[in-house]
Amino acid sequence: MELYSGYINKLIEELSSLPGIGNKSAQRLAFHLINQPEERVRRLADTLVDARSKVRYCSDCFTLTDRDTCPICANANRDHKTIMVVENPRDLAAYEKTGKYEGVYHVLHGAISPMLGIGPGDIKLKELIARLQKDVDEVIIATNSSLEGETTAMYISKLIKPTGIRVTRIASGVPVGGDLENIDEVTLLRALDGRKDL
Amino acid sequence: MELYSGYINKLIEELSSLPGIGNKSAQRLAFHLINQPEERVRRLADTLVDARSKVRYCSDCFTLTDRDTCPICANANRDHKTIMVVENPRDLAAYEKTGKYEGVYHVLHGAISPMLGIGPGDIKLKELIARLQKDVDEVIIATNSSLEGETTAMYISKLIKPTGIRVTRIASGVPVGGDLENIDEVTLLRALDGRKDL
Numbered sequence: 001m002e003l004y005s006g007y008i009n010k011l012i013e014e015l016s017s018l019p020g021i022g023n024k025s026a027q028r029l030a031f032h033l034i035n036q037p038e039e040r041v042r043r044l045a046d047t048l049v050d051a052r053s054k055v056r057y058c059s060d061c062f063t064l065t066d067r068d069t070c071p072i073c074a075n076a077n078r079d080h081k082t083i084m085v086v087e088n089p090r091d092l093a094a095y096e097k098t099g100k101y102e103g104v105y106h107v108l109h110g111a112i113s114p115m116l117g118i119g120p121g122d123i124k125l126k127e128l129i130a131r132l133q134k135d136v137d138e139v140i141i142a143t144n145s146s147l148e149g150e151t152t153a154m155y156i157s158k159l160i161k162p163t164g165i166r167v168t169r170i171a172s173g174v175p176v177g178g179d180l181e182n183i184d185e186v187t188l189l190r191a192l193d194g195r196k197d198l
Numbered sequence: 199m200e201l202y203s204g205y206i207n208k209l210i211e212e213l214s215s216l217p218g219i220g221n222k223s224a225q226r227l228a229f230h231l232i233n234q235p236e237e238r239v240r241r242l243a244d245t246l247v248d249a250r251s252k253v254r255y256c257s258d259c260f261t262l263t264d265r266d267t268c269p270i271c272a273n274a275n276r277d278h279k280t281i282m283v284v285e286n287p288r289d290l291a292a293y294e295k296t297g298k299y300e301g302v303y304h305v306l307h308g309a310i311s312p313m314l315g316i317g318p319g320d321i322k323l324k325e326l327i328a329r330l331q332k333d334v335d336e337v338i339i340a341t342n343s344s345l346e347g348e349t350t351a352m353y354i355s356k357l358i359k360p361t362g363i364r365v366t367r368i369a370s371g372v373p374v375g376g377d378l379e380n381i382d383e384v385t386l387l388r389a390l391d392g393r394k395d396l
Contacts, residue, residue: 004253005264011249014242018216020228024379025218025289033246034253034262041250044212045243055202055232064232066203067306089202090225175254180258181222185345 008034060131062107062124063089072096079103081137085128085156087111087144091180093143096184101192103140106131106132106170111148113157120155129159136167139193144179168195204231209300258329260305260322261287270294270302277301279335281328285309285342289378293340296383299390301338309346309352316346318353327357336364336382338393342377366393 008030016026029075032043057063058070061083065071072078082103086092094104108123132139141156143149157167180188202338206228214224217307231239255261256268259281263269270276278358284290330337337358341347344380354363378386 004262004268004291005249006264007245007249007252007264011245014245018227019289020223021228028214028292030249031286031288033237038250041246043244047205047209047212048246049241051203051205051228052232052234052236054205064202064206064229066205070202088229090229093202094226130314178222180262 009100014180017121058101060098062109062127063092076182081135082140083136083138084140084142085129086142086153086180091144092144094181094183094189096194098189100189103138108143108152108170108180111143111146111152113148113151116148123157125156128156132160132163132165136164138168140168140170140192142170142180146179170195203234221255240393243376256305257287259303260307261290261303279333280338281326281334281336282338282340284378285350289321289340289342292379292381293386293390296387296390298387299315299385301336306350309341309344309350311346311349314346321350323354325359326354329364330358330361334363336366338368338390340368340378344377 009031010028012023012026015021015029015193016023018026022028033044055064057070058065058073061070061075063070063072067074073080079102083106084092084095084101084103085108086095087107087108087110089107092107095101095105106124106128108125108128110118110123112118112120112123128139139156139160141153143152153164153169157169160167171193201358206306209228209231210224213219213227214221214354215368219227230250231242231294238264253262254264255262256271257266257270259268261268261270265272271278277300280300281304282299283304283306285306285308290305293303304322304326306323306326308316309320310316310318310321321393326337337354339351339354341350355367358365369391369396
């Protein structure tokens, strides 16, 4: 039986399919939105569509951006010879927030996970290797310290070692099993300082 | 400094202004949405706008519906002489889910709260009184058992008593301070059975 209206049910259904939003939160959100000014809801809808349609990968580091090259890669003041490899744009944001890292990034968009069937070809790895054709001094591997992150770090290090480029791993200041994005800036910086050659 | 893209920042900002969604959840949602197929995001956006623009109040009970009269008020098999007064459509949904209540509803869209400056004129109270012109046997007050809900119940009971119509309050099977929508169906039914005259 349709309790409220097909439109509300559809909205609740759409919202509850989002990560971290259960049926109860979806209901709460739906009723909140229906009570908002129409213009506000339209703005949210437009923002959603805009973000989805205009945002793409940076052609250098593969983070999300609305330009061809992201502001970090386009910044001539950054050290383009040091590349920090992260799993996703939120991890990039976590290091960027420290304000102390001067190099550039490479976003893998995932990590190698035999369990989930994610192989080296499923993440932006060959794109990283291609970047090493240019003048690169050091690759800092800042994947998460999870099983997948460590596996990915090992894999990358083995790939890059033969080229003679320095490969480092952020220090174990990062708690084992933790996600980079949830870690405080001091710990992130300590991990960066304590990085060691692989 | 714009880390990702103005479009993503705007999306994160819009999302984090929703109730129960903090900055971290908003980031997670934004990145999730950007990785969804464009068609999926467009559907969510359309659903949002549709729900907001097509949903309105039932002209009888003031619950949310996309018709002039909601399916419950339009149902001739329901007992239109018994009106259950609830604070919001989610509370209506909670009782409706028990499948045992045969009467109709009246949705106040709030409760009297001197603390928040919400007076009797700010909720659908005069609309309730207007409905009593028709043939009504009983008004069951099912506002939450919070301070505001109790205040509202007392106020309504004093308004209706002089008309001679029976006014009841759902029993205190509902834990004090709890919200109707979070309570199991058995407790909701016990509270309905144990209702007493005010």
